[in-house]
Amino acid sequence: MQLPVQCRLCPRQCGANRAAGEAGRCGAADTLLVARAALHHWEEPCLSGPPEAQTGSGTVFFTGCPLGCCYCQNYPISQQGLGKAIDAARLEEIFLELQAAGAKNLNLVTATQWLPWVLPALRGARARGLHIPVVYNTGGYERPQVVKALARDVDIWLADLKYASPALGAELSGAEDYNRVALAALRQMLEQTGVPRFDGEGYLQKGVIIRHLVLPGHTADSLEVVRQMAALRQQTGVAFLSSFMSQFTPFYQASRHGLNRRITSYEYRKVVDAAIAVGLTDGYMQEKSSAREEYTPPFDLEGV
Numbered sequence: 001m002q003l004p005v006q007c008r009l010c011p012r013q014c015g016a017n018r019a020a021g022e023a024g025r026c027g028a029a030d031t032l033l034v035a036r037a038a039l040h041h042w043e044e045p046c047l048s049g050p051p052e053a054q055t056g057s058g059t060v061f062f063t064g065c066p067l068g069c070c071y072c073q074n075y076p077i078s079q080q081g082l083g084k085a086i087d088a089a090r091l092e093e094i095f096l097e098l099q100a101a102g103a104k105n106l107n108l109v110t111a112t113q114w115l116p117w118v119l120p121a122l123r124g125a126r127a128r129g130l131h132i133p134v135v136y137n138t139g140g141y142e143r144p145q146v147v148k149a150l151a152r153d154v155d156i157w158l159a160d161l162k163y164a165s166p167a168l169g170a171e172l173s174g175a176e177d178y179n180r181v182a183l184a185a186l187r188q189m190l191e192q193t194g195v196p197r198f199d200g201e202g203y204l205q206k207g208v209i210i211r212h213l214v215l216p217g218h219t220a221d222s223l224e225v226v227r228q229m230a231a232l233r234q235q236t237g238v239a240f241l242s243s244f245m246s247q248f249t250p251f252y253q254a255s256r257h258g259l260n261r262r263i264t265s266y267e268y269r270k271v272v273d274a275a276i277a278v279g280l281t282d283g284y285m286q287e288k289s290s291a292r293e294e295y296t297p298p299f300d301l302e303g304v
């Protein structure tokens with residue numbers, strides 16, 4: 001993949017001349033930036049294993065983000081440019097180092113803006129023995145064409161469905177089209193990946209996990225997201241794992257947008273009960289007390 005002269009990698013399609021060094025709306029220009037590469041123990045158990053295990057998900061945090069949510073817990077890397085400049089050859093080494101360290105999978109966090117580096121690195125690493133599943137960890141705001149182009153490279157889609165309401169997408173992520181775009185992307189992920197498949201130890205090898213972070217004061221929108229997830233399963237006929245997250249903490253600019261508290265047990269329970277009622281029982285829910293600092297890894301350029 002060439003560095004784009006008019007970048008259209010993500011749904012923003014901002015047209016930045018990346019080849020000439022122009023940064024796009026996501027913050028990405030012509031030099032790959034990576035903020036962290038390490039074993040991560042706080043993804044869903046089918047990816048990370050139990051917290052006490054010596055393994056984990058081999059997670060690579062890429063700098064920048066096409067979405068840019070006002071409450072992002074990773075905002076120093078997603079929106080403030082924290083990262084180290086590396087090339088595709090170093091990224092290939094990082095992938096192999098994570099596997100050698102015992103990673104159960106390679107977990108690429110917000111990688112779309114860097115695909116011209118990520119794809120050659122992945123393919124190079126595969127040729128040199130990378131055999132663990134590749135997880136594409138995304139806010140869900142992806143172009144279906146790009147999802148399709150990754151069919152041979154990505155085994156597991158770990159994708160958010162953040163909002164149903166266009167107004168909420170506009171307010172919190174500057175993306176009024178978020179819901180429409182994310183639903184189309186999820187459909188493509190499900191069609192090309194198929195039903196979840198696990199190895200003998202219960203680690204996911206193939207499939208889609210749809211995540212939803214419950215936001216304070218927005219349970220009505222969450223209930224619509226639940227309804228859409230159930231409809232997605234019915235329309236595609238493809239099962240997926242769902243993950244309802246309770247860890248919202250008012251990071252970054254959240255309080256300016258009315259998100260100034262954690263969610264209540266009542267709010268979370270209401271969403272989970274609705275999910276159970278529509279049959280979304282394959283997956284994960286969290287204890288309310290799990291809003292812990294461990295979910296936010298240290299941004300210290302480890303492993304890069």
Ligand code: SF4
Pocket residue numbers: 007008009010011012013014015016023024025026027028066112113
């Ligand atoms: S990936 Fe970045 S540069 Fe490319 S279209 Fe999206 S926002 Fe623009």
